[in-house]
Amino acid sequence: MKEQMKYLKLSKEEMANLLDELRREFRVVAPVRREGLILFEEIGSGKEAQLDFGNSRKSPKDFFFPQMEVLFSYQLSDNELKIEEPQPEPRKTVIFGMRPCDARALLLLDKIFLEGEVQDSNYRRRREENIILALGCTHPRRTCFCTSVGGNPFGTEGIDALFIDLGKTYVVEVLTQKGEELLRDRLSEADEESLKSAERVKREAESSMGPQVKAKELADLNLLDIFEDSFWDQVHEKCLGCGICTYLCPTCSCFDVIDEKTDSGGERIRLWDSCLYPLFTLQASGVNPRPTGRERMRQRVLHKFKYFADEFGQPSCVGCGRCVVSCPVNLDIRRVVNELVGGKA
Amino acid sequence: MRNPFIPRLLRVERVVIETADNNIKSFHLSFLMKEDEEAFSYLPGQFAELSVFGKGEAPFGMASSPTEPGLRFSVNKAGVVTTALHRLEEGEMVGVRGPLGRPYPIAELKGKNLVVVAGGFAFTTLRSLVKYILDTARDDFGRIDILYGVRNPGLFLYKEELEQWSKRDDLHLVLTIDREVEGWEGKVGLVPNVLKEIAPNPDNTYALVCGPPIMLKFTLPVLRELGFPPERTILSLEKRMKCGVGMCGRCNIGPKFVCRDGPVFTLAELAQLPDEGL
Numbered sequence: 001m002k003e004q005m006k007y008l009k010l011s012k013e014e015m016a017n018l019l020d021e022l023r024r025e026f027r028v029v030a031p032v033r034r035e036g037l038i039l040f041e042e043i044g045s046g047k048e049a050q051l052d053f054g055n056s057r058k059s060p061k062d063f064f065f066p067q068m069e070v071l072f073s074y075q076l077s078d079n080e081l082k083i084e085e086p087q088p089e090p091r092k093t094v095i096f097g098m099r100p101c102d103a104r105a106l107l108l109l110d111k112i113f114l115e116g117e118v119q120d121s122n123y124r125r126r127r128e129e130n131i132i133l134a135l136g137c138t139h140p141r142r143t144c145f146c147t148s149v150g151g152n153p154f155g156t157e158g159i160d161a162l163f164i165d166l167g168k169t170y171v172v173e174v175l176t177q178k179g180e181e182l183l184r185d186r187l188s189e190a191d192e193e194s195l196k197s198a199e200r201v202k203r204e205a206e207s208s209m210g211p212q213v214k215a216k217e218l219a220d221l222n223l224l225d226i227f228e229d230s231f232w233d234q235v236h237e238k239c240l241g242c243g244i245c246t247y248l249c250p251t252c253s254c255f256d257v258i259d260e261k262t263d264s265g266g267e268r269i270r271l272w273d274s275c276l277y278p279l280f281t282l283q284a285s286g287v288n289p290r291p292t293g294r295e296r297m298r299q300r301v302l303h304k305f306k307y308f309a310d311e312f313g314q315p316s317c318v319g320c321g322r323c324v325v326s327c328p329v330n331l332d333i334r335r336v337v338n339e340l341v342g343g344k345a
Numbered sequence: 346m347r348n349p350f351i352p353r354l355l356r357v358e359r360v361v362i363e364t365a366d367n368n369i370k371s372f373h374l375s376f377l378m379k380e381d382e383e384a385f386s387y388l389p390g391q392f393a394e395l396s397v398f399g400k401g402e403a404p405f406g407m408a409s410s411p412t413e414p415g416l417r418f419s420v421n422k423a424g425v426v427t428t429a430l431h432r433l434e435e436g437e438m439v440g441v442r443g444p445l446g447r448p449y450p451i452a453e454l455k456g457k458n459l460v461v462v463a464g465g466f467a468f469t470t471l472r473s474l475v476k477y478i479l480d481t482a483r484d485d486f487g488r489i490d491i492l493y494g495v496r497n498p499g500l501f502l503y504k505e506e507l508e509q510w511s512k513r514d515d516l517h518l519v520l521t522i523d524r525e526v527e528g529w530e531g532k533v534g535l536v537p538n539v540l541k542e543i544a545p546n547p548d549n550t551y552a553l554v555c556g557p558p559i560m561l562k563f564t565l566p567v568l569r570e571l572g573f574p575p576e577r578t579i580l581s582l583e584k585r586m587k588c589g590v591g592m593c594g595r596c597n598i599g600p601k602f603v604c605r606d607g608p609v610f611t612l613a614e615l616a617q618l619p620d621e622g623l
Binding site: 071072074076079081083085112113116117118119120121122124223224227228253254255256257258259260261266268270273275280281282283284285287289290295299302303306307310311 | 346347348349350351352354396398399400401402403423424427436437438440557558583584585587588590591592593594595596597598599600605619620621622
């Protein structure tokens with residue numbers, strides 16, 4: 001039997017208090033303003049949390065799949081080698097203010113890190129322990145396209161409780177048991193009128209979304225047909241290969257593994273990497289299967305919208321638009337997808 | 346749950362310089378822990394990520410057969426990790442993660458003739474396969490031809506074993522070098538040319554091929570002309586890899602990851618994929 005959805009409410013003035021109360025028990029991560037950028041960080045006070053923002057510059061995937069992570073350290077003495085794994089964060093983490101697209105991105109990362117034959121144990125621990133209090137998007141940005149790739153400004157996938165901004169108050173949709181345990185004694189029940197307002201806010205946000213990106217149509221094209229298309233000969237030309245799109249992307253999961261050495265030991269470290277870098281696929285023999293920007297951009301686009309979509313039934317993109325906003329040469333993934341599909345129509 | 350990025354520890358038992366140019370060494374390794382040895386249960390064609398602590402990891406196919414104790418890797422000195430491996434001495438410690446990838450389809454090969462075609466130092470996992478067959482169930486397979494080519498005689502791997510294999514009447518071993526060398530009694534000529542000359546019968550036969558891209562480019566058409574269908578032409582591929590378990594995102598050919606879905610593929614499987622080099 002499906003339990004009835006629970007709706008709570010909270011006045012905006014009480015938000016800082018709620019976060020401070022949660023901080024007694026949890027590490028609380030929220031959007032904060034740092035040097036003009038909105039970023040997700042652990043907060044030292046509920047007041048630090050920014051409640052009014054488009055989206056964070058960098059996605060909060062860091063708190064599940066960190067940009068840099070020590071996999072293990074080792075000590076060498078008398079030819080005895082000891083391997084040690086780092087101690088995990090002792091407190092559970094509450095992430096407040098995550099956008100629904102970024103929460104949905106975690107479900108796509110799960111496919112890579114949890115649902116294959118081998119599971120990433122560190123990622124799994126963070127997925128199990130972190131609690132996600134998301135903030136719905138009352139005002140989607142012009143670069144947002146979540147509804148083209150299976151999402152919604154008020155999507156609930158991967159979220160424990162969704163906050164809906166009604167101006168002076170929030171309506172909170174409690175979506176999981178984790179969310180319920182966290183919030184039920186801290187917030188009051190929502191009234192009928194607030195629920196109606198919430199529905200209106202949702203409808204308005206959805207109808208404000210820009211034109212659709214043809215992600216589904218791209219996935220339906222024949223791979224061998226689009227792979228050798230002359231489209232790729234030019235589309236990559238203005239790309240600088242800086243990789244910022246891959247670093248800000250909430251679904252990009254490629255990584256490098258390196259060793260750092262000290263006198264008596266060292267660490268093995270995992271770092272985010274980018275398919276747009278020439279060294280990404282360079283073999284020690286000198287062979288490079290993706291020697292130019294043409295092959296590398298083709299890999300980025302087709303991995304997200306074709307290979308991933310074929311394997312998992314949805315593209316590896318949640319439409320957050322960060323790559324569109326931050327590309328230094330205005331290379332717009334929406335146009336790339338639509339033009340590739342358009343050329344095949 | 347075991348962290349898949351933590352290597353198992355092995356000791357370097359023996360280092361053998363395989364080639365006259367000193368560029369390929371074989372490392373005979375033994376597991377420090379009995380339970381690690383038991384957990385590392387592999388078949389020919391699979392690979393592992395070999396760690397030199399402080400330098401990093403790189404992928405290598407097992408050159409040993411599962412019928413032999415410990416593990417053996419034959420390593421060509423080319424990059425950071427392979428150079429560090431070449432500096433290792435007996436008694437030192439390395440790490441291994443694996444076994445990774447899909448092995449040669451041994452059950453499917455049973456009852457068939459095999460033509461093994463190898464070039465350069467890519468002979469390693471094919472050596473593992475032949476050794477495994479000889480040690481377990483030679484009678485389950487038909488005729489076995491091995492064609493192995495290198496640039497000059499000093500570059501053959503496992504010279505003593507090849508010597509023994511050349512005397513067996515259940516293996517047909519053909520060794521070839523690129524150019525005439527005094528005292529050389531084997532074939533002279535590139536692998537594809539010698540393959541054309543010895544013209545193995547494709548009936549009820551699988552071809553197993555491993556070598557550098559340039560050799561594959563000229564050898565695969567010869568196999569096709571000889572009548573080997575793509576379903577019975579098996580390759581083992583090489584790509585840059587980090588994780589070895591389909592996560593780090595760099596070894597894919599279109600939708601398939603060489604580490605997870607390979608490194609062993611039939612030519613028929615590869616025909617379904619876009620061309621990202623062999």
